Amino acid sequence: MKWLIVVLACAALSEGLNRVPLKRFKSMREELREKGIHLPYSDPALKYLPYHTSTFASSGSALINNYADRTASPPQSSYFGAISIGTPPKSFQVLFDTGSSNLWVDSSYCSTQACTSHTQYNPQRSSTYSSNGQTIYLPYGFGSLYAVLGYDTVVVAGITVPRQVFGLSTREPKQTFLSAKFDGILGLAYPSISSGQATPVMDNMMQDNLLQANLFAFYLSRNEEQGSELSFGEVDQSKYQGQIYWTPVTAETYWQIGIDGFQVNNKETGWCSQGCQAIVDTGTPSLTCPHQFLGYLMRGIGAQQNQYGEYMVDCSETQNLPTISLTISGVDFALPPSAYISVYYQNGYQFCTVNIYPTYLPPQNRQPLWILGDVFLREYYSVYDRSNNRVGFATAV
Structure with missing residues (x-):
């Protein structure tokens, strides 16, 4: 009987170690707003521009922290969790981002306040660190930074990846990184867009045969609740209901897919007829709409623009707002008002903003480009299948 108890205890411990929660807190923009600072809108698609303007056309689960920004506009909810780097291992909170491919963390090479206010990696304190001195530049929609590439042991969701290349930040000039609750970003997109040709974490897992299936999946919790989850090598059937609907990746850069139609209150707009x-993109808090359609969409919703360029609605009317839907590979994915309306409070007053923003990326093959950020991904469990180059969506529980 003792051996059975020991086995069960070890299994429970192993399960616990393989699940790291994704927390949700106030967002960067929320904290700045409470201090009376209104940041101008920054197109989340800016981080995609380096690609679009270039000449290139075992399993484990990490519980993710749900960092909610219900007061920010645009809302800056982000989902991040713990990884470890080095020997002995040091823990870092990283944003898990399907819209980029590099892993980087704050480091002792960086002396800006954005770095020193976070946990910093010190290469002198790891016996397994090495580097060739290559430097890289990493642009994101909310800021950019410079880093030097190094190699060390990285553990994600209980999965050990030896000699993983990652960036050690050397300069972070943006105020937004100062307010960030995470110490770095772990990119989960394709290697073709990785700065410095650094091999992404997922690709090293695949090359080393560390996964029982070459896929990962996200469950993003709603309403500032905890329980978000990133799974590697498996899907968690307890996080969705019904079936998973698959659609092919149309470009092996970001996790890019096709959209067949867009409806407002079950009425087809015709915007995606061609x-x-x-x-x-798990790293984008909002749903972004091609700029040429935004005005029409906001009129359909009944939103009005304020002095800061934010689209607002009457909070007493949110239940009466239309459902919007995207058609993907013949399946309609609906977003009710509760999905795209964010409520925040300022000076004792309640405000309701539409969490849909414009993007100005050029069309892909003459097709307008959307970003399906957390507004969409909180409603739908998402699976990213590298073996078959496809994305799956199922209704989140």
Whole structure:
């Protein structure tokens, strides 16, 4: 009987170690707003421009922290969790981002306040660190930074990846990184867009045969609740209901897919009659709409623009707002008002903003480009299948 108890205890411990929660807190923009600072809108698609303007056309689960920004506009909810780097291992909170491919963390090489206010990696304190001194530049929609590439042991969701290349930040000039609750970003897109040709974490897992299936999946919790999850090598059937609907990746850069149609209250707009493209991006808090359609969409919703350029609605009317839907590979994925309306409070007053913003990326093959960020991904469990180059969506529980 003792051996059975020991086995069960070890199994429970192993399960616990393989599940790291994704927390949700106030967002960067929320904290700045409470201090009376209104940041101008920054197109989340800016981080995609280096690609679009270039000449290139075992299993484990990590519980993710749900960092909610219900007061920010645009809302800056982000989902991040713990990884470890080095020997002995040091823990870092990283944003898990399907819209980029590099892993980087704050480091002792960086002396800006954005770095020193976070946990910093010190290469002198790891016996397994090495580097060739290569430097890289990493642009994101909310800021950019410079880093030097190094190699060390990385553990994600209980999966050990030896000699993983990652960036050690050397300069972070943006105020937004100062307010960030995470210490770095772990990119999960394709290697073709990785700065410095650094091999992404997922690709090293695949090359080393560390996964029982070459896929990962996200469950993003709603309403500032905890329980978000990133799974490697498996899907968690307890996080969705019904079936998973699959759609092919249309470009092996970001997780880019096709959109067949867009409806407002079950009425087809015709905006994607010739096809649209979308990037599925856990690192973008909002749903972004091609700029040429935004005015029409906001009129359909009944939103009005305020002095800061934000689209607002009457909070007493949110239940009466239309459902919007995207058609992907013949399946309609609906977003009710509760999905795209964010509520925040300022000076004792309640405000309701539409969490849909414009993007100005050029069309892909003459097809308008959307970004399916957290507004969409909180409603739908998402699976990213590298073996078959496809994305799956199922209704989240």
